[in-house]
Every structure is written in structure tokens, then in C-alpha cells.
């Protein structure tokens with residue numbers, strides 16, 4: 001096999017990542033995503049999936065998927081604008097417009113692509129995009145792809161958002177972009193204040209609801225429902241299906257003009273193959289469960305409260321999160337890795353998150369809960385943390 005002319009550089013960079021504890025590796029799962037997973041051949045109790053409602057392996061989703069495969073085959077075979085857009089995609093777009101209270105919805109093959117598409121498709125030279133510093137990588141990458149200027153404000157800092165908006169006063173159009181629930185901290189963005197500032201400065205708002213849809217609000221409608229926003233003050237919504245919905249793919253919900261604009265010029269929409277119709281069929285089944293089975297959200301909330309109460313008693317460094325993402329701040333990279341390993345030796349799997357995913361000095365355990373966890377399993381996690389963190 002021929003190696004790259006600069007292969008030696010790669011070898012050195014990789015060695016450096018290993019030496020500093022920042023080397024990423026794939027691990028192989030066998031069997032379903034769930035509370036128990038078999039990973040690299042070992043059965044583990046998992047607290048690190050984003051399957052918050054426990055729907056990824058739900059029988060109703062499986063059945064909808066398999067039935068649709070029988071009717072529609074597997075591959076979509078083309079982009080949405082050619083022959084890839086099936087009647088299941090169409091139905092899902094209509095159902096999601098209803099769910100979000102927005103005029104129109106456009107499906108994307110992944111959340112990453114949806115974020116690239118909405119920012120690049122909507123914003124251009126002379127415009128300014130203003131982002132929270134802890135926004136998801138795909139939102140920042142969307143800004144990189146677009147020719148609009150990018151300004152960032154410190155996490156959830158509303159007075160500095162105000163300053164950035166002032167600074168952008170000569171921009172033609174302004175878009176404020178925030179996660180609804182922040183993926184590594186678990187906290188909820190102050191949406192009412194963001195909306196108020198947007199109004200004052202004639203800016204638009206894009207909210208990434210990847211970790212909020214299905215989880216926040218009585219019917220799982222996310223931040224908008226959580227904050228009780230009215231129909232006439234909705235931000236543009238990006239939602240994903242790979243988390244609480246238990247499937248895969250994503251969407252943008254907005255008004256007719258925004259969606260039509262994306263269809264014309266969002267490159268990550270136009271130039272990619274549609275997701276399989278069966279995924280849309282499974283997502284429709286999932287949407288019904290998300291809306292109707294409020295017990296999943298109630299159960300999740302009770303597990304979260306149990307964990308937070310227990311972790312506080314242990315003196316663990318929790319973050320200000322009321323959502324299914326419960327980080328335990330460790331600080332030092334190596335110490336976080338060691339705690340992760342010790343938990344795994346006890347059969348427990350948690351996320352160990354290090355820079356550059358989070359700021360320097362803020363390595364953490366990223367513990368996530370699912371409606372399918374039991375109280376006993378949360379107790380088991382707390383007991384293990386007590387033993388390990390007391391060492």
C-alpha cells in the first residue's frame with residue numbers, strides 16, 4: 001500500500017494525541033442500542049447513549065421500518081429533488097410541521113447536514129451569524145461554509161450577545177444561533193431573552209433542538225413548549241431524529257419562504273441522497289410515541305432527580321442541568337479517563353469527554369439517562385461513583 005508523502009507528519013500527530021490522552025477510538029457494538037449494550041464483546045450498563053426515550057429498539061419502530069422496506073425497498077436511490085422523496089418523507093414533513101407549529105418542514109439526511117444547510121443556505125456575504133461559544137460543531141461548520149461573518153458570544157451570556165448584536169449593526173441580515181439544550185453541559189438556553197434581543201435588533205433566531213425535542217415540554221415539543229412561546233414568536237427550529245426519536249436524520253422547521261429558499265440553495269440538501277423511506281416511516285411511528293407517551297418524559301425526569309440528589313450527597317461536581325445530560329465535571333483529562341476506566345471495570349459505561357470537544361481543563365463524565373433505565377440502575381451508578389471517587 002502506498003503511504004502519503006507526508007505520512008511521517010501523521011504518525012507524529014497521532015503519537016502526540018496518544019501521549020496527551022486525546023486519541024479517539026471506535027468501539028464495536030453487537031446487538032441493539034439500549035440500557036444494556038455489548039461493546040467490544042463485553043456486556044455493559046450504558047449511561048452514554050442519546051436514546052433518551054428508549055425508542056431506538058422499540059417494536060413499533062422496528063415494525064414500521066420493516067413494513068416500509070417491504071413496500072419501498074432499502075435505498076432512496078436519489079436526492080429529494082429527483083426521485084428520492086417518498087410518500088413517507090412527505091407524510092413526515094407534514095406531521096412535523098404540525099408537531100412544531102411551523103408552516104413548513106424540510107427533511108435532511110443528518111443533523112450535521114441540516115445545520116450546514118440552514119446557515120449556508122440562508123446567510124451570505126454581508127450578513128452576520130452570531131453564535132453561542134458552546135454551540136454544536138455542525139453549527140460552527142455551517143458558518144464556516146457560509147460567506148457570512150461569524151461572531152461568537154460566551155456561553156449563554158445575554159449582555160455579550162447584546163454587544164455582538166450592536167457590533168453587527170451594519171450587517172445586512174443577522175442570525176442568532178443557539179443549541180436549545182447544550183450537548184456537553186445539558187443546560188437549557190435562555191430562549192425568551194434570546195428572542196427578545198432578536199426582536200430588538202431585527203435579527204432571526206435558529207435553535208438547534210437535537211437534545212430538547214422529545215425531552216422538554218409536556219408533549220416533547222422541546223424548548224418552545226418548555227418556555228411557552230407563542231405561535232408568533234417561534235425561532236427557526238433544527239431537530240434531529242438520532243436522539244430521542246431513536247431513528248436517524250433531521251429537519252428544519254420554518255416558514256414557507258425559508259423552506260423554499262433552502263430547497264433552492266442549501267447545498268447539503270440538494271446534493272445528497274435522501275434517507276431511506278423506511279427511516280421516515282419509523283420516525284413517523286416514533287413521533288406518535290413521543291407525543292403520546294408522556295410517561296417516558298416523567299420517568300426520565302424522576303431518574304434525573306434521583307441521580308442529582310444522590311450525586312450531590314456524594315459531593316460530585318454536577319453542572320447546572322435539569323435535562324437527560326448530566327455531566328460530572330472532573331477537570332483533568334487523565335483523571336477523567338481513569339474514572340471512566342474504573343467505572344467500566346465495574347460494568348458501567350459513561351462518556352468521557354475531553355478537549356477539544358469541551359474547553360481546556362473541563363474534562364468530564366457525560367452521563368445520560370434513558371426512560372428505559374430503572375431506579376436500581378441509577379443507584380448502581382451512584383454506588384460505583386461513590387467507591388471510585390472516594391479512592
Ligand SMILES: *Cc1c(COP(=O)(O)O)cnc(C)c1O
Pocket residue numbers: 110111112113115136138179183208210211240241242248249250
Ligand atoms: C447530534 C447533534 C447534531 C447532529 O445531528 P446528527 O443527526 O447526529 O448528524 C447537531 N446538533 C446537536 C446539538 C447535536 O447534539
